[in-house]
Amino acid sequence: MVRVRGVCVLGLGLIGGSVLRAAVAAGRPAWGATASDEDERAARADGFQVEPTVADAVRRAVEVDAMVVLAVPLPAVDDILREIASVAPECRLTDVVSVKRPVGQAVRRLLPRARYVGSHPMAGSSVSGWPAGSATLFHRAAWVVTTDDSPDVELWAEVARLALDCGAHVVPADATDHDAAVGRVSHLPHVLATVLAAVGADGGPLALALGAGAFRDGTRVAGSRPELVRAMCEGNRSGLLTALDDALGRLGAARGSLASTGSLGATIVAGHHGRASFDQLAATERDKLILRLDAPDALAELTELGRRGGRVVQLDGTTALAEVPNPL
């Protein structure tokens, strides 16, 4: 095993730019490439290594068996995979795109020999581009590393190590579980924020003038760049549709109950419990446990750990130190 594996980041926007900074801060040899002249100039001005083309960056990755990190929006994934395929068909590869099944499918179709494990750091901002990034963006954030893209647990650990080096904790999950979960907690919030912002604006200047904390917080992510939000939400059609149907059912029930009985009790109490569960999970005591990565069912155990709200916080050779909420 290479002790300090190089990192080659393709795409230097908010997320990719933060991965490059965090990898360098962790002592990794790291470089990038981007199709954006603006991000390229800004990254170079900040002292980071940017190769002129994706092909150059990936060739350099092959020379030292570095980890290639795809950090482009979903609609750009196919093209960049084709570029990689012509230069480095067997590269080590992960991605930090917000949806996992479609990226895994694209990799299997266009770069089938890549040593690929998908990933997704749960951090972001409503601003974008290189200048918005930072080496600490992922500190204390959850970073999903998929357990079903490859049967090679060593490869899983390589990607997990990058996430840990960036200051995140690792949540193992299979791609389908991931997409269902982020449909609920990441993509649905974006759709609800846009709906709320539009309904507020429908009320004219008086309504907007009365918008305070609840409206400001509830619409914050509606300020994100529309094309990025579209790419993210539309890329998770199946996971988001399930979440939307759940939301429509609950909202329709609230409407019916308010109109017929005047009560919003069930809706408000369920939501209060949901938010309390979220706060409790963040604050709960956690049991430590050791997982052996050389056990035959290691990937299945990791998947189960993630389903229970657990996470990996340290890797050491073939052992992973994990934390699970207590009581489960």
Added chain:
Amino acid sequence: MVRVRGVCVLGLGLIGGSVLRAAVAAGRPAWGATASDEDERAARADGFQVEPTVADAVRRAVEVDAMVVLAVPLPAVDDILREIASVAPECRLTDVVSVKRPVGQAVRRLLPRARYVGSHPMAGSSVSGWPAGSATLFHRAAWVVTTDDSPDVELWAEVARLALDCGAHVVPADATDHDAAVGRVSHLPHVLATVLAAVGADGGPLALALGAGAFRDGTRVAGSRPELVRAMCEGNRSGLLTALDDALGRLGAARGSLASTGSLGATIVAGHHGRASFDQLAATERDKLILRLDAPDALAELTELGRRGGRVVQLDGTTALAEVPNPL
């Protein structure tokens, strides 16, 4: 005109407690009363005057022709109006309850001779009770003062002066416009936050473990005390139903479009525009203008000012200094 009018605050939770503190900070003689032993003890411990009963507090208000401020949740309004009626049927009265038509109707029914103008400061928090309040809670906040509860513009100006003394700017609005607007920008956000929190929790520990900024911000107000959220939202049935129908229509259209064409473009672009309008209104240049309160149509002009996103920032005798967004 009394130059420094006393303020009698009934209810010393987050909002009432902040009004009492802000009135004292502004140099007003001010005292309160509350049904909560806890808030009473806490307010006294902080050095504020708390009368033993509502009747005591209101009797004192009558002696000096002070402004009585109702600061209780909507379900408690009728009872407290009956208490006031037996002691001070002609008192100066306003309220800081989050809905205006139902309170106005209750006042006309139970305290018809009160000199009443309704109001509503757009500030709050997901915590409640006296300890959560502060003298600066209303700084730079919008504070609605209703233009249709009384034809007496002097009375309107008295309530507006209290809002200005508390550090807010005054948005004039009739009660129906107010309730429609807050249905969109205050009550709907609470319902959407509870729906989002419940949908997230439906995803189990993995989904909650992946909840980041978008989920945290989108569910923040779901952490508020359920009985206060219910009182607020259920009290504005008509305004909230209109907002809910708008939201359901938009969310259903988003769902249909995602399922049939895979696009969320229209939804996301409309929401982005809505949020941009909100940010623009907050940041826009404003024209100053003077309104004469002794003009025959002063209340109608104030109402129109509010509809255009304008506000009153200063009162001086019979003139009001107003600001309107530019360009309108």
